[in-house]
Amino acid sequence: xxxxxxxxxxxxxxxxxxxxxxxxxxxxxxxxxxxxxxxxxxxxxxxxxxxxxxxxxxxxxxxxxxxxxxxxxxxxxxxxxxxxxxxxxxxxxxxxxxxxxxxxxxxxxxxxxxxxxxxxxxxxxxxxxxxxxxxxxxxxxxxxxxxxxxxxxxxxxxxxxxxxxxxxxxxxxxxxxxxxxxxxxxxxxxxxxxxxxxxxxxxxxxxxxxxxxxxxxxxxxxxxxxxxxxxxxxxxxxxxxxxxxxxxxxxxxxxxxxxxxxxxxxxxxxxxxxxxxxxxxxxxxxxxxxxxxxxxxxxxxxxxxxxxxxxxxxxxxxxxxxxxxxxxxxxxxxxxxxxxxxxxxxxxxxxxxxxxxxxxxxxxxxxxxxxxxxxxxxxxxxxxxxxxxxx
Ligand code: NZQ
Ligand code: ZN
Numbered sequence: 001x002x003x004x005x006x007x008x009x010x011x012x013x014x015x016x017x018x019x020x021x022x023x024x025x026x027x028x029x030x031x032x033x034x035x036x037x038x039x040x041x042x043x044x045x046x047x048x049x050x051x052x053x054x055x056x057x058x059x060x061x062x063x064x065x066x067x068x069x070x071x072x073x074x075x076x077x078x079x080x081x082x083x084x085x086x087x088x089x090x091x092x093x094x095x096x097x098x099x100x101x102x103x104x105x106x107x108x109x110x111x112x113x114x115x116x117x118x119x120x121x122x123x124x125x126x127x128x129x130x131x132x133x134x135x136x137x138x139x140x141x142x143x144x145x146x147x148x149x150x151x152x153x154x155x156x157x158x159x160x161x162x163x164x165x166x167x168x169x170x171x172x173x174x175x176x177x178x179x180x181x182x183x184x185x186x187x188x189x190x191x192x193x194x195x196x197x198x199x200x201x202x203x204x205x206x207x208x209x210x211x212x213x214x215x216x217x218x219x220x221x222x223x224x225x226x227x228x229x230x231x232x233x234x235x236x237x238x239x240x241x242x243x244x245x246x247x248x249x250x251x252x253x254x255x256x257x258x259x260x261x262x263x264x265x266x267x268x269x270x271x272x273x274x275x276x277x278x279x280x281x282x283x284x285x286x287x288x289x290x291x292x293x294x295x296x297x298x299x300x301x302x303x304x305x306x307x308x309x310x311x312x313x314x315x316x317x318x319x320x321x322x323x324x325x326x327x328x329x330x331x332x333x334x335x336x337x338x339x340x341x342x343x344x345x346x347x348x349x350x351x352x353x354x355x356x357x358x359x360x361x362x363x364x365x366x367x368x369x370x371x372x373x374x375x376x377x378x379x380x381x382x383x384x385x386x387x388x389x390x391x
Contacts, residue, residue: 001210001259008253010146011172014246016238018176019136022052022094023059029132029171031092034063035085037105039097040070043138046182052096052136064088069097072274072281073104075154078118081108085131095135095170099142099151099194099281102135106150106168109133122152123366127165136174139183140245141191141282143198143252145173153275159366160275175249177241185232189339190282192228192244196221196332197266197285198251200293203307204263204375206300214306216256221311223247225335232339265374266292269386272358277349286341287348290333291389294326296376301325345391355387 011029013021026034034056036049043049044067056063066081084090085108095105109130111118121127135145144150148169151162180188203217223243230240250256269292270284277284297304305321308314308328317323333343342348363370363380371379378386 002207002261004258006254006258007166008146008169008255010170010253012146012175012249013172014175016176016178018174019048019051019179020055022136022174023055023057023061025172025174026056026061026092026094026134027059029092029134031061031094031132031134033088033090033092034061035081035088035090035093035105035108036063036065037069037081037093037095037097037101037108038065038067039101040068042182043096046179048136048138048179049096052094063094064090069101069104071098071100072153072160072278073100073107073151075107075119075152078104078107078111078152081105082111082118085112091131093131093133095133096138098137098139099144102133102137102142102144102170103150103152105133105135106130106144107152110165110168119154121163121165122154122159122161127163127167130165130167132171133168134172134174135170136176136179137245138179139187139191140180140241140248141194143195143248145170145175146249146253149252151271157361157365158275159361160271161366162271173249175245177238177245180241180245181235181238183235185235186340187280188235189228189232189341190280191248192224192232192339193282193286193336193341195244195248195251196224197282197289199224199256200289200307201263201266201374202257202260204296204303205260206375207260210260213256213258213260216250218307218310220247220251220256221307225311228339261375263375265296265372265376265378268372268374269362269383272362273348273350275361276354276358279348279350283342283348286336287344287350287390290329290343291386293329293332294389295382295386297322297325297329299376304328350390352388352391355384358387359383
């Protein structure tokens with residue numbers, strides 16, 4: 001196991017009706033003037049925004065509102081949010097929504113305290129400080145409620161890039177699984193896929209003897225395989241939603257990723273798809289993961305065979321472990337299709353003729369060196385072949 005430090009100070013408040021405690025927690029964590037940041041309107045339709053406002057009113061906490069975060073959140077709204085926070089003297093940001101809203105809130109939080117262009121943080125400049133951020137989560141997916149990460153798309157060039165900093169970890173996150181019951185089945189499935197990708201991208205490691213995190217990752221993958229279809233079939237299944245919600249947090253706050261190298265090639269390859277086609281990140285991953293895994297499988301066949309047997313129940317073929325590895329990738333693909341995810345470019349709305357453009361932005365865009373590094377280092381030719389496998 002590699003040396004590591006792990007500091008995950010987010011205070012989690014989990015369960016039914018917990019959003020009504022938002023004001024109390026903002027006060028506890030020192031907020032006096034809040035930006036409530038939200039997305040395209042689901043929190044208005046569900047009445048959640050009103051409940052959050054009432055909770056802040058009850059504690060006498062002032063707030064301003066900024067809605068309109070799009071899935072695959074854009075830099076334009078981040079600039080607006082930074083200006084608004086400065087003009088209003090905001091000292092705390094409360095994100096009410098999914099990963100896109102939370103990531104936009106994190107970008108604003110870092111940008112407010114920075115003299116330069118906040119995009120610097122998404123092209124390599126480290127984040128030293130940020131306003132405190134907290135979240136009320138409405139979709140189990142990105143894990144941003146417990147992570148140090150944020151992913152933003154810059155309209156100019158449609159670069160989708162991520163950053164990470166301890167200062168971005170939410171001070172508190174309110175997780176009420178019932179809030180996810182209004183999600184359409186497709187969005188629920190996209191979230192499940194994203195959570196599974198966060199697990200797989202940690203599972204694909206070049207570090208040896210990491211049994212404890214291997215086993216944690218397998219347990220979480222099994223949980224998604226068992227609970228995911230229940231939530232897709234019955235949106236009101238609170239217990240399935242609860243299991244998925246906590247799994248989604250653990251999957252990405254890095255508790256099960258420490259001490260090991262990680263992959264993230266599938267995420268990088270997918271991000272170009274959601275940037276270009278504005279598809280859901282999870283749907284893009286459903287198409288990307290089997291292609292990437294097939295392409296890199298021979299780098300460590302036994303690792304793929306291990307997940308195939310332990311998670312997907314495949315029989316180990318000791319004479320031909322590559323057959324077991326392939327069967328595991330096929331089982332993943334079939335599972336994702338069974339919960340309603342796309343399996344190829346056509347179903348995702350992507351186009352073969354765009355592959356050169358995708359590869360260019362992926363490997364060279366925004367100063368990249370022509371390769372992406374993960375479980376395997378991939379050059380432009382590799383990435384082109386991987387996109388071809390998705391057609
Ligand atoms: O905008 P509203 O109206 O709220 O609708 C959203 C949106 O259309 C809807 N939705 C969310 N909760 C709902 C709901 N609809 C009905 N009922 C509810 N309870 O769902 C749609 C998707 O929301 P979004 O926030 O985009 O979803 P998600 O959480 O999957 O976030 C995706 C973004 O997170 C990034 C992705 O790249 C993508 O940009 N990621 C962030 C990470 C991080 N910060 O650590 C890691 C991830 O790997 C990921 O890359
Ligand atoms: Zn993801």
